[in-house]
Amino acid sequence: MPYLDVQGRICGFMNFEQDEESGRFFRRYFVISLEDDCILCYMDNPMNLPEAARRPILEIQLTNISNARIAEKQRPKVEYCFVVTTSKREFYFQADNHRDMEDWVNRINNASKITVPSSVVPGGTLPLGDKNGGDARAVSYKTEVVGGVVIRTPVQWDEKNIIKNHLESLVKPGAQLSGESESDEEVNVYTREAPSSESSPKHVAGSMDKTAARLFPGRNIIESGWCVKQGAVRKSWKRRYFILDDQGISYYKSDQEKIPIRMIPLKEISSCKVAEHGPSIQRDNLFEIISAGRTFFVQAYTPGEMASWIESISDAIATKKKGLEQSVFYLCNETTGFEKQGTLYSNNG
Structure with missing residues (x-):
C-alpha cells in the first residue's frame, strides 16, 4: 500500500507493465516526487539497493500525465489494474488490492493536477x-x-x-x-x-x-x-x-x-x-x-x-x-426589392 517516506513522498510497491502492450508485469518500487515533478520507478526500495543502483529506471513527468483511472475493463485478466495516461503512452499498473488501487489513482491524479500558482498574498x-x-x-x-x-x-x-x-x-x-x-x-x-x-x-x-x-x-x-x-x-x-x-x-x-x-x-x-x-x-x-x-x-x-x-x-x-442576420436582411432589401411588413418580408414584384 502507498505510504509516506521520511521525505514526505508517497511511495510503495506495485506490479508494472514495463514494456508497452507486453502483458508482463514486474514488481517495482514507485515514488511520487513533487520536488522532482516525477513518478520515479526503482527495481527495489532505494534504501535496499547498493549506491550504484539507486538511480530510477524510469521517470514519468507529472505535467505530462492526463489522468489516472481504473482499467479493469481494458485489462480484465489483470486484477486491481489501473492506467496512467500521458501524451506519449499509457502505463498500466497492478495494485495489491482494490483499496490500494483506488488510493494510488487518487494520489496520482492529485499530484498531476495542473493549477496556477499565486505568489502574492x-x-x-x-x-x-x-x-x-x-x-x-x-x-x-x-x-x-x-x-x-x-x-x-x-x-x-x-x-x-x-x-x-x-x-x-x-x-x-x-x-x-x-x-x-x-x-x-x-x-x-x-x-x-x-x-x-x-x-x-x-x-x-x-x-x-x-x-x-x-x-x-x-x-x-x-x-x-x-x-x-x-x-x-x-x-x-x-x-x-x-x-x-x-x-x-x-x-x-x-x-x-x-x-x-x-x-x-x-x-x-x-x-x-x-x-x-x-x-x-x-x-x-x-x-x-x-x-x-x-x-x-x-x-x-x-x-x-x-x-x-x-x-x-x-x-x-x-x-x-x-x-450577421441583420446584414442578410439589409442585403435582401437592396438586391431583391423586399419590403418590410412588421417582422416579415414580402416581394413586391
Missing part, C-alpha cells in the same frame, strides 16, 4: 518569509526540449524577481498578481498548490486589464486575461494570454505579444460551456470553446473567472449572430 504584500522567519519563496519548474530530451530546471522566485516581473506588466488596480513567468512554446511553469479564493491571477473576471488596452488602442476588447490551454497535438497544457473582442477570441504566448498564436473568429464558434469531464481530462475550472473544426479546452484560474469567460464568449457569439 492579499493586500499586495509579497511572501518574503513565514512567521518563523523561514524562506517562503515560490519554487516552480520550466521544461525545455533540447535535442529531443526533456530537461526540467527549477526556477526560484525571490522577492526581487517577483517585483521585477510584475512591474513589467501593467495590472488593473486592485487585481491580485500571479507569480508565473511568461510561457512560450516549449516552457511550462506550474506548481502543485491549488489556487485559493484569497489570491487570484492578473485577470479579473468580467473585465479587461490595462495591458491589453495599452497594446491594442481602439480595439473593442470585451475580456482578457491568463488561462491554461490544452495543445492540439501533444495534448500538453500551456499558459496563454487570451483576448476576447467583437471579432473573435485570440491567445498569445504572453501579455506583451501583439501577434496571436491563433485567432478563433466568433462566426466559427458554435458554443462555449463548462467542459464535460470525461475519463481523459480531469481539470478544475475547465470550459470548452466549440468551433467548426475543433474543441478548445481552457482552464481558468477560479470558478468565477470560468463563469465570466463563458458568459462573455456566449454573449459575444449571440451579438455576432444577430449582426
Whole structure:
C-alpha cells in the first residue's frame, strides 16, 4: 500500500507493465516526487539497493500525465489494474488490492493536477518569509526540449524577481498578481498548490486589464486575461494570454505579444460551456470553446473567472449572430426589392 517516506513522498510497491502492450508485469518500487515533478520507478526500495543502483529506471513527468483511472475493463485478466495516461503512452499498473488501487489513482491524479500558482498574498504584500522567519519563496519548474530530451530546471522566485516581473506588466488596480513567468512554446511553469479564493491571477473576471488596452488602442476588447490551454497535438497544457473582442477570441504566448498564436473568429464558434469531464481530462475550472473544426479546452484560474469567460464568449457569439442576420436582411432589401411588413418580408414584384 502507498505510504509516506521520511521525505514526505508517497511511495510503495506495485506490479508494472514495463514494456508497452507486453502483458508482463514486474514488481517495482514507485515514488511520487513533487520536488522532482516525477513518478520515479526503482527495481527495489532505494534504501535496499547498493549506491550504484539507486538511480530510477524510469521517470514519468507529472505535467505530462492526463489522468489516472481504473482499467479493469481494458485489462480484465489483470486484477486491481489501473492506467496512467500521458501524451506519449499509457502505463498500466497492478495494485495489491482494490483499496490500494483506488488510493494510488487518487494520489496520482492529485499530484498531476495542473493549477496556477499565486505568489502574492492579499493586500499586495509579497511572501518574503513565514512567521518563523523561514524562506517562503515560490519554487516552480520550466521544461525545455533540447535535442529531443526533456530537461526540467527549477526556477526560484525571490522577492526581487517577483517585483521585477510584475512591474513589467501593467495590472488593473486592485487585481491580485500571479507569480508565473511568461510561457512560450516549449516552457511550462506550474506548481502543485491549488489556487485559493484569497489570491487570484492578473485577470479579473468580467473585465479587461490595462495591458491589453495599452497594446491594442481602439480595439473593442470585451475580456482578457491568463488561462491554461490544452495543445492540439501533444495534448500538453500551456499558459496563454487570451483576448476576447467583437471579432473573435485570440491567445498569445504572453501579455506583451501583439501577434496571436491563433485567432478563433466568433462566426466559427458554435458554443462555449463548462467542459464535460470525461475519463481523459480531469481539470478544475475547465470550459470548452466549440468551433467548426475543433474543441478548445481552457482552464481558468477560479470558478468565477470560468463563469465570466463563458458568459462573455456566449454573449459575444449571440451579438455576432444577430449582426450577421441583420446584414442578410439589409442585403435582401437592396438586391431583391423586399419590403418590410412588421417582422416579415414580402416581394413586391
